Amino acid sequence: MATKKEGILPSGFRDVLPPQADYEAAVVARLMKHFQSAGYARVKPSLMEFETHHAVQTTGAAGGSDDNRLKLMDPVSNHLMLIRNDFTTQVARIARTSLAHHPRPLRLSYQGEALCAHGSVLNPARQYGQVGIERFGNDDANADIEVMILALEGLHALSIPEMTLDLNMPPLTQALFEHFEIAPDVAVPLRHALNSKDKTAIAQLSGKGAPTFQQLIEAAGDAEVSVTRLQSLSLPLPAKRPLEQFIETAERIIKSIKHASVVLDPLENHGFAYHSGVTFSYLTRVQGRELGRGGQYNASATTSSVQRLPTGTRRTSRAPQRLRSAGALDAEPAVGCSLFVDTLVDSCPLPIEKVL
Amino acid sequence: MILALPKGRILEDITSLLPRANIHPEDAFYDENSRQLRFTTNMPDVDIIRVRAFDVATFVAFGVAHLGIVGLDVLMEFDYPEIYVPLDLNVGRCRIVVAEPHTVARSDDPIHWSHVRVATKYPRLTQRHFVQRGVQVECIKLNGAVELATSLGLCERIVDLVSTGRTLKNNGLTEVEKIADVSSRLIINRAAWKTMPQAIAPLISQFEKATTAAKP
Structure with a gap:
């Protein structure tokens, strides 16, 4: 039995009481309605998966995601299974297997709870709600913009004030690392330095690439100014294409966006583990917090021949479930966006009647 | 702001x-x-x-x-x-260092450490430093006057900031390893x-x- 010292619940967990529980449900329902009316069909992924299946769903510039998932031994199969800490990889698996036969673009939405093995000092919560959308099929700027704007309109419908859309481009960093032959043991501290805009450390770590990295850091900021600065840069050949793609998406976003200011920061890669194109996050000035994030990635099927879930769990989606052999489809481009329910609830100024 | x-x-x-x-x-x-x-x-x-x-x-x-x-x-x-x-x-400007009493430093070579006990205001930084070196470390977190830890026998080594080195010297301590410039x-x-x-x-x-x- 837990003693008083340990508290009632494990650290990072909490009960949500009335009326907050109702409010949270209303915020989630409002967003799901918004996504579904735009053609994003709801899926409900299994809470648990086998470890081997989860790991290979998504690939991208930085490779592998941070291993912050809770693992358990499945007493039925004697294999390690894990509880999701993110819906994106799960929805990608569904899109690549059960829904592989559906015409593209395939638009899916989801909501539910995810679990981390560890909280952080800044955010100790280990259980958190996600609401989101994933779009499978094209990797053009249209797909990015559709997802970014749809999620932003959802946030705007909740009257969340003073929002900023932050755009990043992880493949650009990857291309520059390869071009400048950054050694693997330097890559980790250099990424850390780039993410904290630490010019001193960048100069020490990046060798002959230093001026290029510095210029890109200097060019980051308010979108309209930043686009001009980025256009004037002359990058090494392998980095030219990612930068052009980034600028193209940024310019189109600046033209079509209504409810948020835009910031460009091509080298930042805050928690984008598997993304292969433009990534983005929504911030609100009032809370100084992140409302959600997303981006482009490659969704791939698993390496195993048959997709299996731990016994007793099942996947519910609108399409008839059918097991199919993976590998029939190669990786496909996808764009997704997850919004964080806790931050939304804290940032939404509306009374519950207005949310519904 | x-x-x-x-x-x-x-x-x-x-x-x-x-x-x-x-x-x-x-x-x-x-x-x-x-x-x-x-x-x-x-x-x-x-x-x-x-x-x-x-x-x-x-x-x-x-x-x-x-x-x-x-x-x-x-x-x-x-x-x-x-x-x-x-x-x-x-x-x-200063640096963060590992220090130990002169008496210990005379016969001690940091290369041979496998386990150390360290008093410091910086337990996480210290832990990271020693893990990278492959040394097992036990940190005792103090909030100030770290130099006292060795003279009173709490442990043999400290990790602390040094600018001129005078405080270390006055407390009979020698810098044996630099962790970082600050x-x-x-x-x-x-x-x-x-x-x-x-x-x-x-x-x-x-x-x-x-x-x-x-x-x-």
């Missing part, structure tokens, strides 16, 4: 930097006996808070202070992902940088100019 500044060691260096960055705090800021915690400046939308160095990083990481000045030692200890470190202010950095909260670039960017360049002007 709120600028968080640390009490103690580096405050003096910083107070000479502020006017060069065109930030002039109200008089109470310079009065050491003042119990005031928040100070206005010549800039109507910039206020200063004066807190302990470790708390500067915490206030800025949580975004309640938008920018701050703090030593690299504190940043290494916390490693908050929400903090940008765009500028080395080139003040408050200087003060301008830090910015990530969300503040993203959501109000028009206000933050000019402040960074003000500090940049002040730092360049200070170089001999």
Whole structure:
């Protein structure tokens, strides 16, 4: 039995009481309605998966995601299974297997709870709600913009004030690392330095690439100014294409966006583990917090021949479930966006009647 | 906007930097006996808070202070992902080191360590350093007067900041290993940088100019 010292619940967990529980449900329902009316069909992924299946769903510039998932031994199969800490990889698996036969673009939405093995000092919560959308099929700027704007309109419908859309481009960093032959043991501290805009450390770590990295850091900021600065840069050949793609998406976003200011920061890669194109996050000035994030990635099927879930769990989606052999489809481009329910609830100024 | 500044060691260096960055705090800021915690400046939308160095990083990481000045030692200890470190202010120079009593140092070679017990204000930084070296470490967290730990027999080694080395010497200690060079950095909260670039960017360049002007 837990003693008083340990508290009632494990650290990072909490009960949500009335009326907050109702409010949270209303915020989630409002967003799901918004996504579904735009053609994003709801899926409900299994809470648990086998470890081997989860790991290979998504690939991208930085490779592998941070291993912050809770693992358990499945007493039925004697294999390690894990509880999701993110819906994106799960929805990608569904899109690549059960829904592989559906015409593209395939638009899916989801909501539910995810679990981390560890909280952080800044955010100790280990259980958190996600609401989101994933779009499978094209990797053009249209797909990015559709997802970014749809999620932003959802946030705007909740009257969340003073929002900023932050755009990043992880493949650009990857291309520059390869071009400048950054050694693997330097890559980790250099990424850390780039993410904290630490010019001193960048100069020490990046060798002959230093001026290029510095210029890109200097060019980051308010979108309209930043686009001009980025256009004037002359990058090494392998980095030219990612930068052009980034600028193209940024310019189109600046033209079509209504409810948020835009910031460009091509080298930042805050928690984008598997993304292969433009990534983005929504911030609100009032809370100084992140409302959600997303981006482009490659969704791939698993390496195993048959997709299996731990016994007793099942996947519910609108399409008839059918097991199919993976590998029939190669990786496909996808764009997704997850919004964080806790931050939304804290940032939404509306009374519950207005949310519904 | 709120600028968080640390009490103690580096405050003096910083107070000479502020006017060069065109930030002039109200008089109470310079009065050491003042119990005031928040100070206005010549800039109507910039206020200063004066807190302990470790708390500067915490206030800025949580975004309640938008920018701050703090030593690299504190940043290494916390490693908050929400903090940008765009500028080395080139003040408050010192280093973070492992030290032990002269008597021990005479016959001790750090290469042969496999397990050490260390008193420090920086348990996480210390842990990381020794893990990278493949040395098992036990940290005893102290909040000050770390040098006493060895003379009173709490442990044989300490990890602490050293600038001139006089405090170490006075306490019979020798520096045996340098962990990192330290200087003060301008830090910015990530969300503040993203959501109000028009206000933050000019402040960074003000500090940049002040730092360049200070170089001999």
